[in-house]
Amino acid sequence: MSASEITRSGVKTHLSNVVVSGGVAYLAGVTPATGTTVAEQTKSVLDQISGLLAGVGSDVSKLLSAQIWLTDIRNRDAMNEVWNAWVAPGAPPARACVEAKLAAPEWLVEIMVTAAV
Numbered sequence: 001m002s003a004s005e006i007t008r009s010g011v012k013t014h015l016s017n018v019v020v021s022g023g024v025a026y027l028a029g030v031t032p033a034t035g036t037t038v039a040e041q042t043k044s045v046l047d048q049i050s051g052l053l054a055g056v057g058s059d060v061s062k063l064l065s066a067q068i069w070l071t072d073i074r075n076r077d078a079m080n081e082v083w084n085a086w087v088a089p090g091a092p093p094a095r096a097c098v099e100a101k102l103a104a105p106e107w108l109v110e111i112m113v114t115a116a117v
Contacts, residue, residue: 038075042082063093073099
Protein backbone atom coordinates (compact mmCIF):
# COMPACT_ATOMS: atom_id res chain seq x y z
CA MET A 1 0.00 0.00 0.00
CA SER A 2 1.39 3.42 -0.91
CA ALA A 3 1.59 6.15 1.72
CA SER A 4 -1.36 7.98 0.17
CA GLU A 5 -3.57 4.90 -0.29
CA ILE A 6 -6.54 4.52 2.02
CA THR A 7 -8.27 1.21 2.66
CA ARG A 8 -11.52 0.78 4.60
CA SER A 9 -13.17 -2.31 6.03
CA GLY A 10 -16.49 -2.84 7.72
CA VAL A 11 -17.92 0.11 5.82
CA LYS A 12 -21.37 1.20 6.94
CA THR A 13 -23.45 4.27 6.14
CA HIS A 14 -22.00 6.35 8.96
CA LEU A 15 -18.57 4.78 9.69
CA SER A 16 -15.90 2.28 8.74
CA ASN A 17 -14.79 -0.21 11.38
CA VAL A 18 -11.15 0.17 10.29
CA VAL A 19 -9.36 2.71 8.09
CA VAL A 20 -5.71 2.17 7.16
CA SER A 21 -3.54 4.92 5.71
CA GLY A 22 0.13 5.79 5.88
CA GLY A 23 1.01 2.69 7.89
CA VAL A 24 -1.54 3.44 10.62
CA ALA A 25 -4.79 1.58 11.40
CA TYR A 26 -7.59 3.69 12.85
CA LEU A 27 -10.32 1.65 14.54
CA ALA A 28 -13.81 2.95 15.22
CA GLY A 29 -15.07 2.72 18.77
CA VAL A 30 -15.61 -0.93 19.70
CA THR A 31 -18.47 -1.89 22.00
CA PRO A 32 -19.05 -5.17 23.83
CA ALA A 33 -20.67 -8.13 22.09
CA THR A 34 -21.04 -10.06 25.36
CA GLY A 35 -20.87 -9.65 29.12
CA THR A 36 -22.72 -7.92 31.91
CA THR A 37 -19.81 -6.72 34.09
CA VAL A 38 -17.25 -4.14 33.03
CA ALA A 39 -14.53 -6.82 33.17
CA GLU A 40 -16.49 -9.17 30.89
CA GLN A 41 -17.38 -6.35 28.51
CA THR A 42 -13.79 -5.09 28.42
CA LYS A 43 -12.57 -8.58 27.50
CA SER A 44 -15.20 -8.74 24.74
CA VAL A 45 -14.08 -5.38 23.36
CA LEU A 46 -10.37 -6.22 23.53
CA ASP A 47 -10.92 -9.60 21.84
CA GLN A 48 -12.69 -7.77 19.00
CA ILE A 49 -9.90 -5.21 18.76
CA SER A 50 -7.31 -8.01 18.57
CA GLY A 51 -9.23 -9.55 15.67
CA LEU A 52 -9.58 -6.22 13.84
CA LEU A 53 -5.87 -5.50 14.25
CA ALA A 54 -4.93 -8.99 13.02
CA GLY A 55 -7.14 -8.42 9.97
CA VAL A 56 -4.93 -5.52 8.87
CA GLY A 57 -1.59 -7.12 9.81
CA SER A 58 -1.16 -5.45 13.18
CA ASP A 59 -1.40 -6.48 16.82
CA VAL A 60 -1.55 -5.18 20.39
CA SER A 61 2.23 -4.58 20.47
CA LYS A 62 1.81 -1.91 17.79
CA LEU A 63 -0.79 0.22 19.60
CA LEU A 64 -0.16 3.96 19.33
CA SER A 65 -3.13 5.41 21.20
CA ALA A 66 -6.36 4.41 22.92
CA GLN A 67 -9.46 6.23 24.04
CA ILE A 68 -11.62 4.48 26.62
CA TRP A 69 -15.10 5.51 27.65
CA LEU A 70 -16.70 4.09 30.81
CA THR A 71 -20.26 4.74 31.90
CA ASP A 72 -19.00 4.89 35.49
CA ILE A 73 -15.40 5.97 36.15
CA ARG A 74 -15.53 3.97 39.39
CA ASN A 75 -15.22 0.89 37.12
CA ARG A 76 -11.77 2.04 35.99
CA ASP A 77 -9.87 -0.40 38.25
CA ALA A 78 -11.89 -3.41 37.02
CA MET A 79 -11.41 -2.33 33.40
CA ASN A 80 -7.67 -1.71 33.98
CA GLU A 81 -7.22 -5.22 35.37
CA VAL A 82 -8.38 -6.70 32.05
CA TRP A 83 -6.61 -4.01 30.00
CA ASN A 84 -3.27 -4.55 31.77
CA ALA A 85 -3.42 -8.32 31.13
CA TRP A 86 -4.04 -7.62 27.41
CA VAL A 87 -1.70 -4.74 26.57
CA ALA A 88 1.81 -5.69 25.44
CA PRO A 89 4.28 -5.54 28.36
CA GLY A 90 6.50 -2.49 28.06
CA ALA A 91 4.50 -1.13 25.11
CA PRO A 92 1.38 0.61 26.42
CA PRO A 93 -0.15 3.19 24.07
CA ALA A 94 -0.85 6.83 24.85
CA ARG A 95 -4.27 6.60 26.48
CA ALA A 96 -7.24 8.52 27.81
CA CYS A 97 -9.99 7.07 29.99
CA VAL A 98 -13.10 9.12 30.73
CA GLU A 99 -16.66 8.73 31.98
CA ALA A 100 -19.34 9.10 29.32
CA LYS A 101 -22.88 8.12 28.46
CA LEU A 102 -22.77 5.43 25.75
CA ALA A 103 -25.22 4.79 22.92
CA ALA A 104 -26.80 1.66 24.46
CA PRO A 105 -27.74 1.45 28.14
CA GLU A 106 -26.30 -2.06 28.53
CA TRP A 107 -22.83 -1.01 27.38
CA LEU A 108 -20.40 -0.19 30.20
CA VAL A 109 -17.28 0.40 28.08
CA GLU A 110 -16.26 1.48 24.58
CA ILE A 111 -12.67 1.56 23.31
CA MET A 112 -11.11 3.11 20.20
CA VAL A 113 -7.46 2.54 19.20
CA THR A 114 -4.91 3.46 16.56
CA ALA A 115 -2.02 1.15 15.75
CA ALA A 116 0.95 0.91 13.43
CA VAL A 117 0.56 -1.61 10.61
